[in-house]
Amino acid sequence: MLGLMQDHPLLISSLIEFAERHHGDRAIVSRRVEGDIHRYSWADAARRSCQVAHAVEAEGVPFSGRVATLAWNGYRHLELYYGVSGAGRVVHTINPRLHPGQLIWIVNHAEDQVLCFETSFLPLVQAIHTHCPTVRRWVLLCDADKLPHDSGIPNLVSYEAWIGAQSDRYTWPRFDENSAAGMCYTSGTTGDPKAVLYSHRSTILHAYGVALPDVTGLSACDVMLPVVPMFHVNAWGTPYAAALVGASLVFPGPALDGKSLYELIEAEKVTITAGVPTIWQMLLAHVSANKLRFSRLARLLIGGSAAPLAMIETFENDYGVKAIHAWGMTETSPLGTAWAPKAKHMDLSAQQCQPLKVKQGRAIFGVDLKIIDDQGHDVPWDGKTYGDLLIKGPWILRAYYKGQGSPLIRDEHALGWFPTGDVATIDADGYMQITDRSKDVIKSGGEWISSIDIENIAVAHPAVAMAACVGVPHPKWDERPVLLVVKRAGIEVSREELLRFYEDKIAKWQIPDDVIFMDSIALGATGKILKTKLREQLKDYKLPGV
Amino acid sequence: MLGLMQDHPLLISSLIEFAERHHGDRAIVSRRVEGDIHRYSWADAARRSCQVAHAVEAEGVPFSGRVATLAWNGYRHLELYYGVSGAGRVVHTINPRLHPGQLIWIVNHAEDQVLCFETSFLPLVQAIHTHCPTVRRWVLLCDADKLPHDSGIPNLVSYEAWIGAQSDRYTWPRFDENSAAGMCYTSGTTGDPKAVLYSHRSTILHAYGVALPDVTGLSACDVMLPVVPMFHVNAWGTPYAAALVGASLVFPGPALDGKSLYELIEAEKVTITAGVPTIWQMLLAHVSANKLRFSRLARLLIGGSAAPLAMIETFENDYGVKAIHAWGMTETSPLGTAWAPKAKHMDLSAQQCQPLKVKQGRAIFGVDLKIIDDQGHDVPWDGKTYGDLLIKGPWILRAYYKGQGSPLIRDEHALGWFPTGDVATIDADGYMQITDRSKDVIKSGGEWISSIDIENIAVAHPAVAMAACVGVPHPKWDERPVLLVVKRAGIEVSREELLRFYEDKIAKWQIPDDVIFMDSIALGATGKILKTKLREQLKDYKLPGV
Secondary structure, X not given: OEOOEOOOOXXXXXXXXXXXXXXXXXXXXXXXXXXXXXXXXXXXXXXXXXXXXXXXXXXXXXXXXXXXXXXXXXXXXXXXXXXXXXXXXXXXXXXXXXXXXHHHHHHHHHOOOEEEEOXXXXXXXXXXXXXXXXXXXXXXXOOHHHOOOOOOOOOEEEHXXXXXXXXXXXXXXXXXXXXXXXXXXXXXXXXXXXXXXXXXXHHHHHHHHHHOOOOOOOOOOOEEEEOOOOOOHHHHOHHHHHHHHOOEEEEOOOOOOHHHHHHHHHHOOOOEXXXXXXXXXXXXXXXXXXXXXXXXXXXXXXXXXXXXXXXXXXXXXXXXXXXXXXXXXXXXXXXXXXXXXXXXXXXXXXXXXXXXXHOOEEEOOOOEEEEEOOOOOEOOOOXXXXXXXXXXXXXXXXXXXXXXXXXXXXXXXXXXXXXXXXXXXXXXXXXXXEEEEOOOOEEEXXXXXXXXHHHHHHHOOOOEEEXXXXXXXXXXXXXXXXXXXXXXXXXXXXXXXXXXXXXXXXXHHHOOOEEEEEOOOOEOXXXXXXXXXXXXHOOOOOOOOO | OEOOEOOOOOOHHXXXXXXXXXXXXXXXXXXXXXXXXXXXXXXXXXXXXXXHHHHHHHOOOOOOOEEEEEOOOOHHHHHHHHHHHHOOOEEEEOOOOOOHHHHHHHHHHHOOOEEEEOHHHHHHHHHHHHHOOOOOEEEEOOOHHHOOOOOOOOOEEEHHHHHHOOOOOOOOOOOOOOEEEEEEEOOOOOOOOXXXXXXXXXXXXXXXXXXXXXXXXXXXXXXXXXXXXXXXXXXXXXXXHHHHHOOEEEEOOXXXXXXXXXXXXXXXXXXXXXXXXXXXXXXXXXXXXXXXXXXXXXXXXXXXXXXXXXXXXXXXHHHOOEEEEEEEOHHHOOEEEEOOOOHHHOOOOHHHHHHHHHOOEEEOOOOEEEEEOOOOOEOOOOOOOOEEEEEEOOOOEOOOHHHOOOOOEEXXXXXXXXXXXXXXXXXXXXXXXXXXEOOOOEEEOOEEEOXXXXXXXXXOOOOEEEEEEEEEEEOOOEEEEEEEEEEOOOXXXXXXXXXXXXXXXXXXXXXXXXXXXXXXXXXXXXXXEOHHHHHHHOOOOOOOOO
């Protein structure tokens, strides 16, 4: 017997309809590529999303056809999110920092029919467009009068001309909530990129999860600035969660340096922001160097890679900004866990809670976690035992696009769990901590050394701006850890001092064998350290004494 | 093309599994019928819910078969919520305050197969059981050694014996999320009661909505005491939302007087509670008379009927407890709207916000509202124009059980909206205010007078403990309002003084024609004033001068 409640599919269009009807006057503020500030409302965004929907239909893109974006965080990207997905097409957000060869591969693999791109990527598109036969229409995200006449790209149109002639009224279609809504390729370090295909259902359920009090606690009073790119797992779902609660959105465009972010946060009275630790290092460096304060910023969602304790302490103690440590992946929509206290922590001060926050938090309802050993058995939730981290839930990947494989591991009830490729512990209270990527763990003498632990200690040293730890082959111990360090400007530190810094902090055999000072460490497109590149750079390096 | 995310139905069993795995040690505290306090954890509740599931299966109740409850808010009721629904059967919560004849009608209409009841309802069940042929098993919510031997009820078993022999391990089945999970009859004032059949999907989506920051803002640090009965629209979904976030639950049993509630709130460090205004009047009377304070109580969800401004002010200004005014019905799961500020209110003080809080708040994402005129056309959202309130969403009723009718009104897109039977305004910011029940509105000389407005003014007078306004036939004006008042003990007020109290507050023609002082005003089973009964009592009454 079925229940007798109304049958409404969970559709992304319902988010923009809701924001328009119930929070229509809330601001959407964008720093544009041109550097100026664009300002409008959810109601405006809704009307222009309708125009996008008509434009996509007029272009002949069929249901589920892919419309790609090469774009920063901004209002036009937001309109593409809602207009394309709302109309039943798939918005395919491409990471513009990929190598042109990868870009071509991805556009062809996805069979993108329309590709919308920022003016900053015009040279890139000029270089690749002839290799993208599926793209019938190139849309430059600019005003009609800014379209270059000599781009050499056939079928190029300005975004404003593309949508300008369309009606801003559109009846959002109703369809199966499991339909594809968004697409994002993983920046896999090995093999071809793989595409994750989000559904309307997964996106809506994830947005509810993101807004919960123990995750972002997002409300209609919030002003959310997603620094995390909209081409990186939908900016962690923040553009959807903001519509769900009627929050304001502030988009930084391409200006992600500390000064630009700080000024935007202050000018727009941002209350919550979201991004990776390297972004926050830059922001902290700017505010610290200029002795600045945050007037309204209250919360900071940190994900993408582990947040060092020093960063959490600095934000909370020195700037009064609550750090919310979270974890997820492209395959998990992305939020799987977030750190929030339990009642048992209520008698602790903020300072006493901070050391707990190096853990990535606990499961958000909707997902479940487990950790398993090499034999596939559950390992204890004792906060110490490592295991491969598995996750399941309605916003977790089942299979990659185009039969690139379903990696799920079945349990005794035949339920599929996604293996994250992370090694983690879970404690008795359900708090999970990523110990390492399974491929980055340093295997020394049969024991595992977490490269992340080594790095976190290093960045707590005042002279260290950035640190990376990689395993280097060793004839006796298989691998030994080596620390690569970028020094903070104007502060000196020696190899020996840094190694001594570890002495009371970890077991002796876990201390790196060497420190290498570098001028810079390369970051990937999502702001993470590229360890594959570091290992390449070290391929002729020899450990001391070997 | 479908998305490629995991396929997990939204099932109530996932809530109890989640609470067990991630918040297993959080307390569930219950004041029992016997008066003592029972204390255990979500993990215990989960294990005993498994036993319930086995017991229901052993009883031969088929999938979707109804298991009824006549029970207070307590841990056994919670186990029935999860054990019965989780196993794919339907938990049918019956209001024990109904007339025995109505009870019999409902049990037969629902075809309940098992009926679980508190010891306080033994005489009631003794009186009705022979009229309930579908019930094959009566379960008394007591320990095995407390079962009376001479009850006269065949197939009677104690709850503890019923579940005691069953395993506390159970693999929750997976099935269509649209399956029926819960059933609740409306206490309709006209015609036969009608049953609302909640689904697993509607229950989970509603629970996400309840927990949102702009609704209850429920977190794992909260201790939630639902005063609203579990037989009344699932205690507004709080038992589900608490599991979703890992909050603690405190159940008051049958002791809903001000003293008992206050003591439980203090002893268990309750942070949030939920109930109808009449309950809060009693609680305020107790704390005021005894000069008490709340040590941890921070939020108070008020629904079921309109919260008077005086009550909101008293809680917020005198006791520091935030009042959350909400609105819903049995047919809406129930939460449709809740009051929370928007950013534009952030510069107002709490005191300045309070007058806004007499509105019932704004739509929670998932539902949408509209107000229409007699011709079915949308009326403006200007905060002044009245209209019939309609609502739609995945946790809103489509049809009543057993073909008792689908009341939906189709819009121009053929989407069905549920007509609430309420008359309301919506303002430009989406805040809705119930003006009246359409049947309680007093129609005087072609204009409408809101009975609720008249009552709210009356209860703001210090001498008024309770007030009700009803329309009385008038030869010239069709109807005229009459105010019925219960005076506060020890404070005198005259008819003339009360009528003068209205003078600067509403238009002259809206002022009641008369005041009738009463010793008491009858409340219905859910704590609402029974206006039908008042109208009956007034059937021989004549207006002054008529």
